[in-house]
Amino acid sequence: MQSLVLSRPSAMDCIGTVLESVQLTPTIKSIRLRLNQPTFTFLPGQSIWPVFEREGQQFKKIYSIASSPSQCPEIDLCVSRVGWSSAYLQDLNVGDRIAARGPYGLMTLDQLPTRPRLYIAEGSGIAPLKSQIDWLKESGFSRPVWLVQSNPETTEHLPYVNYWRSLTQYWRSFHYVEAIGDSIERQLAYQALDLSQFEIDICGVDRRPDEIHTFVLALGAKPERVRFEKFVAF
Missing domain, CATH: 3.40.50.80 (Nucleotide-binding domain of ferredoxin-NADP reductase (FNR) module)
Known part of the structure; x- marks a missing residue:
């Protein structure tokens, strides 16, 4: 087992391009984005903050990243269709772009645990x-x-x-x-x-x-x- 310690990255502004959108369940989709920031990384368990616009107002909601940091600058989001913001994300098509900022979140791993x-x-x-x-x-x-x-x-x-x-x-x-x-x-x-x-x-x-x-x-x-x-x- 490797001895790994990860540094907590600073948040940055990104543009994500939808690479794939896959239905996991009747209500949940996996959405894969490629970010335009090649240096983007995150700690396992962190989130990204897509920026939506609707009726002239900006709405923001944090979505946890479901993939490993090793996949950066590509990330996977796991989105449940429960309201207007999640519907916006789920309805994005391959090739669509969305602004985002991150990473955020504290329930993370920055090194290998010592317990089960x-x-x-x-x-x-x-x-x-x-x-x-x-x-x-x-x-x-x-x-x-x-x-x-x-x-x-x-x-x-x-x-x-x-x-x-x-x-x-x-x-x-x-x-x-x-x-x-x-x-x-x-x-x-x-x-x-x-x-x-x-x-x-x-x-x-x-x-x-x-x-x-x-x-x-x-x-x-x-x-x-x-x-x-x-x-x-x-």
């Missing part, structure tokens, strides 16, 4: 966690990495599900739990992991990160080793 990792994601909250998992895989991380994933919007579809299933076949450290038709809390209890040994990152919508955070603490997770982010749909 547990990632808990709902819906498009998988994006910053996928970035971290991809970077850990590329870096040869050998400690256990668990992902528990659900999608409350369309419960029969999980973004990147085939990728996660295949990853379990060739990365021995990686364990994947699909919480379909079952709550994340129920699946966590069923796995009976010793959460006191894990660093835990949680990402979901509205109150769910708070609820899951409370639950993992009740299962023995150390408060100082648990981080969570919530996103707002619009």
Whole structure:
């Protein structure tokens, strides 16, 4: 396993060109952008801030980057269609351009962890966690990495599900739990992991990160080793 330390980059203004737009679930798309700044980079887990204009007003919303920093200056966004801003992004065509600024965000990795990792994601909250998992895989991380994933919007579809299933076949450290038709809390209890040994990152919508955070603490997770982010749909 490599000994890696990443520097926190400064934010910069960019123009992104849409290279690909792929439907992951009925409500979630993966949108790949090539940024015009060849020096753009980010820490795994950071976000970019596309700038939209509508009816003479500028609207801004941060979207987490779902790809590894190794892919720069190309980045992947995981966008759930839940409001006008996400619809704007989802409706971009290949070749369209959009202004953006970044990176931003604090729930990141800047070096290889010293403990096992547990990632808990709902819906498009998988994006910053996928970035971290991809970077850990590329870096040869050998400690256990668990992902528990659900999608409350369309419960029969999980973004990147085939990728996660295949990853379990060739990365021995990686364990994947699909919480379909079952709550994340129920699946966590069923796995009976010793959460006191894990660093835990949680990402979901509205109150769910708070609820899951409370639950993992009740299962023995150390408060100082648990981080969570919530996103707002619009």
